[in-house]
Amino acid sequence: MKLLKHGWLLLKLTVALGFLGILSLLSRPKIGWDPTYRFSWLEYTDAEDIPEKVCNCSAILQGESEAVEQAKILTITKDFHKSVQIPDEYYINATQDCREFKLSRKYLTFPLSQEEEEFPLAYSMVVHHKTFERLLRAIYAPQNIYCVHVDKKSEASVFSAISAITSCFPNVFMVSKAVNVVYAAWPRVQADLNCMADLYNAKTKWKYFINLCGQDFPLKTNLEIVRALRSLKGGNSLESEKLPEEKQRRVSNVYQIVDGKIQEKGKTKEPPPFNLPIMSGNAYIVVNRGYIRSVLEDKRVLALIEWAKDTYSPDEFIWATIQRIPGVPGSTLPNRKYDMTDINAIARLVKWQSHEGPLGSLETVYPVCQGHHVRSICVYGAGDLQWLLKQHHLFANKFDTETDPIAVYCLEKYLRQKTLLAT
């Protein structure tokens, strides 16, 4: 076993050295050999317009108040915003030469360990924005597969930019059937379902499924994600709790989409099929391959899906409900003792404004948001990073590279450095 691993590493190193050889032939002065990392050419360097003096990520990650304050000032500077935004046209042009695109954006081109290679992941990415590329780059590994759903309503330039990017990778593809996503209505679930089917039918026999939206960003490296998933020992990790009284209405009344908005129809719904207890959760899940098979094939789940199509915000109960159906791989019993909160699950970290507070207060779930709020959810600022990185969640929501670019900038640098140090 040891020998095998050694041989495998040697092979990787040979590939890597061969790669370096090609690079030196092409005489790329920007790429050097830094003995700190074996794969130093994959390291992110400081953006030309934000040198470390102006935006010191290591100080920000350590929560140093001076660096965080400086980041806040930078965040509200117009010129700074201009300098960090990447226009759609750049992607359309840059992806004409995929090799050059992957090289200049420093995509990983080979699995960094045998452990990761033997544990491929499947991602469903429901996005509507070009910032998709930053997220893809942060989670990209060649052994994983990625299904991308772009909202049918999206501008043509966004669609072109994103499909140009996906066409550069054999393991990243556009969903076969895109839908019109309507806030709090069924199509949001359908988008994930369409990706689930495409991913399940792909050649790669991936081990776990993770769904993301464009405002998510990872808190862990691919290796850390793989290790966290292996430690679940076949279990799933998602919020699944008793449905609170105030949300009952969402599943006891019929809703419909009118002019692109969801509204009540004034009709009562039949109870759920098979008397399934409806659980409360959120749209983001970490589940094994068998759970996805159940979603696509189990007749109880298929009946639940049909039943849920005219409810309010089905994305916030359907996965949580399936997670408690006996026989679904990785599920837990419906008994309340198995309830899991979003804080205990590793799928997604979200800071709801109503749960923020001073540390030391009994009510506080997390420290006060250092960015700003959108629909009562924290959009993380640089000052949130130190706390974020101490959490066990694989991903956090929300990040916005337009309003708060430094949080993502420092996070992506941190993750890449950690990735390379582990090789």
Ligand SMILES: *[C@@H]1O[C@H](CO)[C@@H](O)[C@H](O)[C@H]1NC(C)=O
């Ligand atoms: C950035 O912050 C770290 C940690 O405080 C410090 O050691 C380093 O010297 C700083 N770098 C610059 C360029 O100011």
Ligand SMILES: *[C@@H]1O[C@H](CO)[C@@H](O)[C@H](O)[C@H]1NC(C)=O
């Ligand atoms: C398109 O890309 C090429 C090289 O890949 C570059 O020389 C050119 O300036 C780019 N054009 C635009 C409009 O960005």
